[in-house]
Amino acid sequence: MSKPLVENMTANDEYVCQIRAIQHIEIRSLEKGYLQNVLVDEGETVHKGQLLFQIKPTVYQADVQKSEAEVELLKIELQNNQALVDKDIISSTEAAMSAAKLAKVQAELELAKTHLGFTEIRAPFDGLVGRFGDIRLGSLLEENQLLTTLSDNHLLWVYFNVPEAQYLDYMEHRKKGGAQNVRLELANKEIYPETGTIEVIQSDFQNTSGNIAFRARFSNPRGLLRYGQTGKILWPKNISQAVIVPQKSTFEILDKRFISVVDKAGVIHEREIKVAREAPNVYVVASGITPDEMFLLERQNKVDKGDKIRYTLIDPKKAIDSLDMYAE
DSSP states (O other), X not given: OBOOEEEEEEEEEEEEEEEEEEEEEEEEOSSOEEEEEEOOOTTOEEOTTOEEEEEOOHHHHHHXXXXXXXXXXXXXXXXXXXXXXXXXXXXHHHHHHHHHHHHHHHHHHHHHHHHHHTTEEEOSSSEEEOOOOSOOTTOEEOTTOEEEEEEEEEEEEEEEEEEHHHHHHHHHHXXXXXXXXXXXXXXXXXXXXXXXXXXXXXXXXXXXXXXXXXXXXXXXXXXXXOTTOEEEEEEEEEEEEEEEEEGGGEEEETTEEEEEEEOTTOBEEEEEEEEEEEETTEEEEEESOOTTOEEOOSXXXXXXXXXXXXXXXXXXXXXXXXXXXXXX
């Protein structure tokens, strides 16, 4: 027999979350051509500027060489025309036309060099190579064909939806200048070692659910987290003078939770309780039992309501610490 434990505590609100890389892009071909080299593998870590894929550059090299030859030819033509202008043999208009032609082919040369540069696909930032698209060495690539993805996972954005009441609590806390940190529970129930910080809230509530999306930032120094993972955000909340009972001391009937309350005469009464919050092994009770009332710690199935029992009162703290407390 014991009484509810009354103390200040910290419990976690839990929210299903999705993990996103701070940078996650698709790597696509910018030119049409045959895939000549694949220089990385799926899952490989690459660095900014590193060559990933190479398209056979023969045609684009020829375009550059052709444009270079045209530039040299028009430079000679412009020099000759300028000399003739100086001797008043031709008008300055013809020399100006030669200069315009030269500018045109110089622009075409720069364009050809750009197309040639597009045959080398390089990493725009440090990151992790994703799954390859439908590509094979030697296959013909179309312009804008998906090659792979690239994720920068050193920082991660974790998105989760929060009900309006929690949103209002957060806004009140932020007005007081307090930083709000959260933890991340992974799919294997392990707690991620780094602490996250809430940094962004979306502008609108969802009409169907009444929730609003939050975003927390987590560092990823060990590279454990990847784009697309899921988990749970654990948002700690301080509860003042929480009324706490062991989960093991309660039982469920038709989706309602009960506890066996014992009066001063030792008579058992079944009492429905309202659970305000579930914490590891215990419930925080909103109503149904007061701090001064006694309840049966275990073995609800061996007694019935109305039974009179002899009991020994156990200190609430010791009772909670000593029990196997998961609810039936």
